[in-house]
């Protein structure tokens with residue numbers, strides 16, 4: 659079983675990566691694999707289609723997802739928003755009903771706004787949100803700062819443990835014969851024609 663993690667930072671091994679590594683470690687302790695996908699400049703250098711195609715392929719073997727971003731101007735990075743806009747606009751069969759969580763990494767503020775934006779991709783796609791004992795955020799400008807944020811690190815450890823528990827529970831439910839609910843035909847009510 660595996661969790662696909664998307665690192666929406668422009669820095670490959672910065673604070674966002676460090677935060678994801680903490681979750682990866684907690685998942686590994688529970689026997690769950692993970693892969694951190696770095697978006698980098700690929701969202702904005704003309705290779706977005708190719709990148710999203712690769713991510714769509716990876717979603718097929720993923721049992722859970724984590725969307726992580728640094729806070730840029732109190733929001734997720736433009737890079738992760740472009741990628742998630744595209745990823746979630748595609749046919750979503752491989753995302754639907756798989757657990758998801760989001761993480762924000764900031765020097766100081768804008769974390770809960772960022773967390774909200776990231777969670778909304780999952781909550782419009784019937785993905786159960788995995789939570790922790792605080793909102794998933796860490797603070798820092800350098801990767802090592804993240805480890806100084808002891809509460810942030812613990813939040814991510816709890817998140818990893820909870821994600822592992824839910825993935826295993828869903829698997830056990832399937833084995834016990836609990837059926838995955840079929841998607842309902844979506845009613846679209848437009849107010850402006």
Ligand SMILES: Cc1cc2nc3c(=O)[nH]c(=O)nc-3n(C[C@H](O)[C@H](O)[C@H](O)COP(=O)(O)O)c2cc1C
Pocket residue numbers: 667668669671672673674675728729730731732733763764765766767768797798799800801
């Ligand atoms: C363009 C830009 C905008 C930023 N805006 C904010 C902000 O609004 N609030 C904040 O606390 N930190 C802000 N930061 C700092 C980063 O969010 C923070 O250092 C984060 O942990 C970096 O993660 P990374 O190392 O994975 O890139 C900004 C950084 C950049 C480069």
